[in-house]
Amino acid sequence: MMEKYKQLFKSTRVQLCLSIILLFIFMALLADIIAPYDPIEIDLSKSCNPPSKDHLLGTDELGRDILSRIIYGSRLTITISFVATALGATAGIFFGVISGYFGGIVDTIIQRITEILLALPGFLLAIMFVAIMGSNLWTVIVSVSISMTPSFIRMVRGLALQVRELEYVLAAKQLGANSIKIMFRHVIPNISPTIIAQVTLNLGTSILFASGLGFLGIGVPPPAPEWGTMLGTGRAYIFYAPHLIIFPGLSVFLLVLSFNIIGDKLGEIIASK
Amino acid sequence: MHQNNVVAEVKNLKVYYDMGDRTIRAVDGIDFTIREGDCFAIVGESGSGKSTLGLSLIRLCPGKVSGEIIVDGVDLMKLSDEEIRKFRCSKISIIFQEPSSALNPVMKIGEQLMEVFTVHGYSKSEAYERSVKLLKTVGIPEAEKRMQSYPHQLSGGMKQRVIIAMAIALNPRLVIADEPTSALDVTIQAQILNLLKNLTKSYGLSTILITHDMGVAAEICNRIGIMYAGKMVEVGELESIFSNPMHPYTRALMTCIPRGLKGLLKPLPGHVPDLSNPPEGCRFHPRCPYAKDVCKKEEPKPLHLDDRLVLCHRVGEI
Amino acid sequence: MGVKPVLSALKYFFYRILTLAITLIGLVTLIFILIRSIPGDPARVLAGMMASEEDVNLIREQLGLNQPIYVQYFIYLKNLFTLNLGVSFRTDSPVISEILARLPNTLILAVTSTCLAVALGVPLGILAASKKGGKLDLFLSSLSIAGISLPIYWLGLILILIFSVELRILPAGGSGTPMHLILPTVTIALYLMAFIVKITKASVVDSMEKNYVITAKSKGLSERTILYKHVLRNALIPVVTIVGLQFGALLGGAVITETIFAWPGLGRLIVDSINSRDYPMVQGSIFIFALLYALVNLATDLLYTFIDPRVRLK
């Protein structure tokens, strides 16, 4: 198995994508040091300046440095993406494994709830939650994670259903191993490759969802330099200051693309068994 | 003994798979001849290269194939893609192991069967008539109704009958059957073997039966070739091989099979070698109870004794 | 067809309608609980902070908030399923009529973009699969993964930048003429097409490795015939299903696209209502979205049973 993962890092495309992701994480961690300007301070005299020596990516409608806002924004984006995915995946694995492994009434209840959440397309579900709960960083994180949980439960449940019927699990049961041990020792490790691939793809999707909410004006509220929110406010100036929308969108695109390429490659490697 | 016409001749056939860092020599220099009316069994364990051999004979093998495959006087290796296409099914056809995956699940049986005729120039109506007749020949009841069925509506044995029907549709010179009954239950296996036996007789077909089961070979074949690690180690008439196996591997195969006799079996130690790195000299020597120094160093040359061919240094000594 | 198979198909259909209804009830129950669980007076929440005391009282009356919680719940359910979705705070007109006025616009957008995406995506996916490993495949696959990763709101803005700001050949937003339809359609279609290329290619490649392809080759069929006659018939079954499901998901994507292009559809209605805290409208449009989504999924499932003989209703 390890050799398979080594194969992943050998691909130049994956190396490139990993560097992009690391670059953004690095920006998020060191934003205070590397950002040239304060991301929130308003200077109306510099409103909508095009890229220049002083402001490499230009300034926005309120005269704030876009580069600094993107650097600080990576903090929000990376946080939202990792926390929301971690929450969604944990809930998905927890309920999915329980549902698939134990079956019975627990399974039925979890399945019905999953179906209810799947009654709306993921993005609309996220919109519904922020609409009701209000918009701030945490409601965005929770909404995005809830929107990815049901499909995660479905996937994990399916995998767990397969593994629980496998001979080595049956043999362990016959020896008297208890269910918790079997879950942690056999079920979860053996479905983990597929989960890892899915998590990687979800990291990308959660960025799209979170910044999509921001774009609609119901995500992380201004003045926070969230990329989607920047796009949403910047689009009013599209006719004379296109740089306001080009760079935040490009950041979203690069990060999502990187996660998607790695996730795809992981999926390919798992399938090549 | 046989003065019959030669239907197929395979000379120095090699099939290599290039795996990047290593080469798997699945078939490594095999010769044999099929005469009219022959049913030739190729017997071997998994990893012996027997299925690769079967696929390469009809030029469907993804590996690198070299040597000569002469069927009906034509060397298949020299044919263009277009020519080999026309050759398939009309002169040489194949029956696969898994009847459930060999048929297209979303096409009707009739459509799949008629295709064999239409692609080789028959009209639609003629194809239909012949297909129905064919289904009756292979023992499928209610043939007209079955033409409209989808594969999942048929049992495994019935599907295999359909596949056999496709293989014999154009009355080819040579039919290759690759483990045709391994996926079937034993009572169904008996029915299918019986069908194959009858068809060979009534159609005058020549067949190659690839199998891991000596019993199946004994059931319907008249000649037999034993494969081990990409080599054909012994070839001869069925009865003579069974009464007097010369190669130690052939002997081992026969003593490995429980035959209702009590007392311990004499198993072979070890397992089939890795074909990307086969042993030096005779490939069987690490498992052979009679191996001597020469077996470890030199590859044995084919030895012809009457109608028999053996690949062993120690023929006659053991 | 006899009577029995028809009955069994009907039974299946009713079973699906029933589960659909249960799921929808579940969803609206969830919304009910969520709204009630927000701290404060639900009537005040629903009316918004700016509303007058009169308005709040009116809402309290409308929703039966003076009555016990279970009575409220049943009133709420009854109202939803009779499509009595309340009155908009913003426009004072019934929610359902506003929604019905917008719905056709959303559907037009979804249908045109799906058609465009399928018409381009499926052939390109097949092309990529048939040249698997080659340069064309690499190009198409890269394009497809890039398309899936593109934020749809950014793509829309970039298209406006090119075609409306720079080239000045297409309107940046609004509706009314076919010209207005082009940019939103292309925006959605590009994303969907990227997705369709990906799954079509995967499905075709998968089918090409199946044993029946070898059987077909052994019959003497040409590669071309095998691709069109054998492989595609199998490979396109999952594609149809996934496109159906994506069509439903498109309704979600419509929220963004309609906002970018000021397209007067249901998606933009939701966003506008959220921003103006028009809760009856939000609730009503989400309910209608869920209903539509469920119906599209149901239709997809039925279509699937129709095209795949293995699950065909007997």
Place this chain on the structure above:
Amino acid sequence: MIELVRGENLSKSYNIKLSLTKSIKVKAVEDVSLSIIKNEVFGLVGESGSGKSTLGRLMLYMERPDSGKIIFKGLDLSKAKGEEVRTARRKMQVVFQNPDLSLDPRMRIYDTLKEALECCKYKGDFKERMKTVMEDVGLSVDALSMFPHQLSGGMKQRVALARAILAEPEFIVLDEPTSALDVSVQAQILNLLIELRKKLNLTYLFISHNLSVVSYVSDRVGVMYLGKLLEIGECDEVFNEPLHPYTKLLISSVPTLYMAKKFFAQNHSGVAENGDENVSGCRFFKRCPYAKDICKSKEPELKGDKHMVACHFA
């Protein structure tokens, strides 16, 4: 003759989905009683769908029967307490058909065996015990540090056997233990099984579709067909003088190295079908050349003293 395990009137059925609306109940095992004597090898033969594997799993109490009971050394498992059942099940171990699925691919052999010892709450030195067991099954201690994919099929089956005997069982169900192996390796495993049984005083239930293998290892055999035991008796007797027409068909179907008489098999053309087990009479009725009216209407009982058969005309 001491009885070790007894199954009384065991039944087990599964729901199988045929299409979206239709599902049927397949009676995998129906009203089967089987008593296994200490130290014997009981061979269970049958074709696919005969229910032989299900019966094996029921005997292990791995699956709970729908009705009927399992009695292990005088203890009725359906009435026993949880801990008693666990202890009893530990004394009944299993080796499965597929060597690739028998071992967790992500665990080293050492960890697989360690898990078994932990489950049995083994008090002694783990390393020592593993060493003995590995020797018993003919593997070198070096294999302990390997992952399953580094071992050949035969070696994996040996590890599976090692895991089973670590629990010091009295009864082992061998579910097609050699069917996935090559004949030369199969012979090794069969000999090992015979050896271990003598050495460790084991009792086997040996399940296989391969008659020659069963006849090689078994003392007694049972023949199953569509969920029913049709014949039970001493191995030699059943194979040399089969009483049930199905047993006769089965035996004459086996391709042998001798040119045996094939009359019966050649003149037979039926298939076991789903649903055949639901007929009111004998389940072999449709395929049986000797069938009379009574066979259609009345189900024959399994009768006899030592050599039992379920046929009206035996």
